[in-house]
Amino acid sequence: MTATIVHVGPELPQRLLRATGRHAGTIAFDAERATPAADRWMESKFAPWAKAILESWAHDEYGAHSHVVFSRADDSAQRLYYYICELQRRGLVGGPEPVILDIAKVPRNSSLTHTVQSLSKLAGKLEVTAETLLAAGPGAAPCPVDTTKPACLLAGTPPPDRRLHRAIETAGFAAAGATLEESWRLLDEEIDRAPGDPFETLARQVHASPHGPRAFVDSGARLLGQIEALDAAAAVLWQIEEDEAQAWHLPAQRAALEQAGIPSLVLTRRDWLARDGAADEIAAFLSEIVS
Secondary structure (H helix, E strand, O other), rough: OOOEEEOOOOOOOOOHHHOOEEEEEEEEOOOOOOOHHOOOOOOOOOHHHHHHHHHHHOOOOOOOOOEEEOOOOOOHHHHHHHHHHHHHHHOOOOOOOEEEOOOOOOOOHHHHHHHHHHHHHHHHOOOOOOOHHHOOOOOOOOOOEEEEEEEEEEEEEOOOHHHHHHHHHHHEEEEOOOOOHHHHOOOOOOOOOOOOOOOHHHHHHHHOOOOOOOOOOOOOOHHHHHHHOOOOOOEEEEEEOHHHHHHHHHHHHHHHHHHHOOOOEEEEEOOOOOOOHHHHHHHHHHHHHHH
16 A cells, blocks of 8 residues: 655645645544643643644554655644654654645745745655646535525634534534634645746745735734625634634734624633533524524
């Protein structure tokens, strides 16, 4: 059986990964698994999913993969990469080869040049050529939002699954907003077949992408744009305790919610698995809108 490639983190170009012919999607992990091994090595402020991945890695559960590609656009993803490299060096874990995509997001030409070089290096590592990159087809289409119901946008920290989405749907709303896995698959634009370097085209997409926590975008304006695109009737801004990057965006996002003029619920410093009653709070909030 051919060994596969999986990825960790946002702003990893899906077309390049699919062009390998061996991409199996985002890395699998159990969000609710106890992490005693990872807890020995990692600080408490790591994203919970990083500990879950390291726990699976410590138990040698990724043997079917040849490479795991990490994004440097997310702090926990890049730190997890360096931890795994060091643990492998010391012989404490085995597993596939970790690889990192070192992109630069600063809006200047030197950052774009660096990103072109990084993508070309990753392509060489994974044996992707310009021809195979251009030939890579589209991925699966995202699930459409139910337009027969009023929409509620779930923004902030991407949750581990759809448990909060289900709370929204149970309250009679259509739930919009990416889960963690979906947020790691967002950078999937078509590559221009016009003459020129397709890796430069891809680099421009990565460089301009608004999806990651290090994107040079106005987080408030982006949130407002999402609300307007959905014609949302309500919004929930949910951020977990460990998501320090999102905390920097909170003032601008609060201002955007106020500008949107729609009912909104802000939940900060929350539990990633929603064991703190977040689903009930969301349901109670939306029930007041319905009534």
